[in-house]
Amino acid sequence: MFNEEDLRSVKTRKEFLDLAVKSGANVQKAVQRQSYEDELSSLQEELVKLQKWIFEEGLRVAVVFEGRDAAGKGGAIKRFMEHLNPRLSRIVALSKPTQLEAGQWYFRRYIKELPNRGEMVFFDRSWYNRAVVEPVMGFCDKQQYDQFMVQVPEFEHMLYEDGVKVIKFWFSISKEEQVKRFASRLGNPLKEWKYSPVDQQGQALWDTYTKYKELMFSRTHTPYGPWVIVRTNDKRNARLESIRYVLSQFDYPEKSEDNVRTLPDPNVVSRYFRKIQQIDT
Numbered sequence: 001m002f003n004e005e006d007l008r009s010v011k012t013r014k015e016f017l018d019l020a021v022k023s024g025a026n027v028q029k030a031v032q033r034q035s036y037e038d039e040l041s042s043l044q045e046e047l048v049k050l051q052k053w054i055f056e057e058g059l060r061v062a063v064v065f066e067g068r069d070a071a072g073k074g075g076a077i078k079r080f081m082e083h084l085n086p087r088l089s090r091i092v093a094l095s096k097p098t099q100l101e102a103g104q105w106y107f108r109r110y111i112k113e114l115p116n117r118g119e120m121v122f123f124d125r126s127w128y129n130r131a132v133v134e135p136v137m138g139f140c141d142k143q144q145y146d147q148f149m150v151q152v153p154e155f156e157h158m159l160y161e162d163g164v165k166v167i168k169f170w171f172s173i174s175k176e177e178q179v180k181r182f183a184s185r186l187g188n189p190l191k192e193w194k195y196s197p198v199d200q201q202g203q204a205l206w207d208t209y210t211k212y213k214e215l216m217f218s219r220t221h222t223p224y225g226p227w228v229i230v231r232t233n234d235k236r237n238a239r240l241e242s243i244r245y246v247l248s249q250f251d252y253p254e255k256s257e258d259n260v261r262t263l264p265d266p267n268v269v270s271r272y273f274r275k276i277q278q279i280d281t
Contacts, residue, residue: 036236042260043243044083053252055088055118060164062115063246064126067171068209068280069199070181072232072239076171077122079239080246084120093124096139106130106148107155114164127152128168131216136208137198149219160224167249168225169242170213170272171232174279175206210281217272227272231279234268241268 009015054061063080065073077091092113101109107127115121125133130148134140140148159166173181182199185191202209221227228245232238244264247255256262270276 036240039240040079040243042256043240043247043262044079046247046256046260046262047080047243048083049254050247050250050252051084051088051120053250054120058117060115060117061120062123062159062164062166063120064123064128064166064168065171066125066128066132066169067232068173068178069202070178070185070194071171071173072235073124073171074194075235076239076242077124080122080243088118089120089122091122091124092126106144107151114159127155128216128220131220132209132212133198135212136205137201149215152220153222153225156220156222156225165249166225167246168227169230169245170217170227171230171238172278172280173232175203177233179203213280221272229270229272229276229278231268233279237265237268241265245269
């Protein structure tokens with residue numbers, strides 16, 4: 001874009017910006033990208049402080065990421081984990097149950113993955129597969145679904161009573177944005193693996209997903225285990241604000257109050273309630 005002579009000719013930031021505009025560069029996009037990176041870095045520093053405190057206090061923290069396909073769950077988890085100590089944090093992304101696991105109590109395979117003392121665990125999908133994906137795709141029968149919906153609030157209440165802090169995110173994406181992201185995956189050899197037959201049916205079964213999603217919210221949104229809705233059409237905002245939400249849940253030492261905003265934007269992150277205006281309905 002610039003040659004050596006161009007760069008030697010500028011002396012100030014304004015001259016450089018003028019040169020960039022003259023050459024046809026998208027300056028605004030570059031500035032926005034840098035602003036995002038700076039903000040993300042500051043929030044990740046706060047996460048490192050939080051992780052240290054969680055370890056010292058012996059707390060157990062589980063962060064659940066749910067949402068439709070391509071909503072940005074994996075990308076957000078990557079930013080959460082990027083600079084954390086891997087000995088004190090981990091990602092859980094379970095594949096479909098084995099034949100042995102299919103014959104066990106449904107929650108057993110997840111119980112084994114819950115955080116130990118001083119640990120943070122990020123669930124890339126969770127036991128809530130049975131609340132939405134499984135009934136929609138026919139991976140469980142009605143009896144299994146009904147039993148799960150009765151048991152899950154009790155299961156989470158036991159975790160609450162035992163001191164496990166569970167944060168439940170629902171990453172909300174519009175139908176139109178999902179289509180764009182599916183197309184992007186198919187056009188990128190590095191992301192094609194993310195696109196599966198289940199994804200193909202996601203658009204066709206959109207309304208059925210919505211039905212089960214709403215049933216899940218109405219029956220599993222509790223004072224001790226609330227659902228937190230994150231609008232994810234803008235992936236960068238979703239990542240920043242979901243990190244802020246987690247930080248806002250803890251009063252750890254050296255928490256930044258002035259230099260880094262740790263309270264989430266309510267226009268992006270909010271607790272579920274029936275009259276909330278959702279984008280994935």
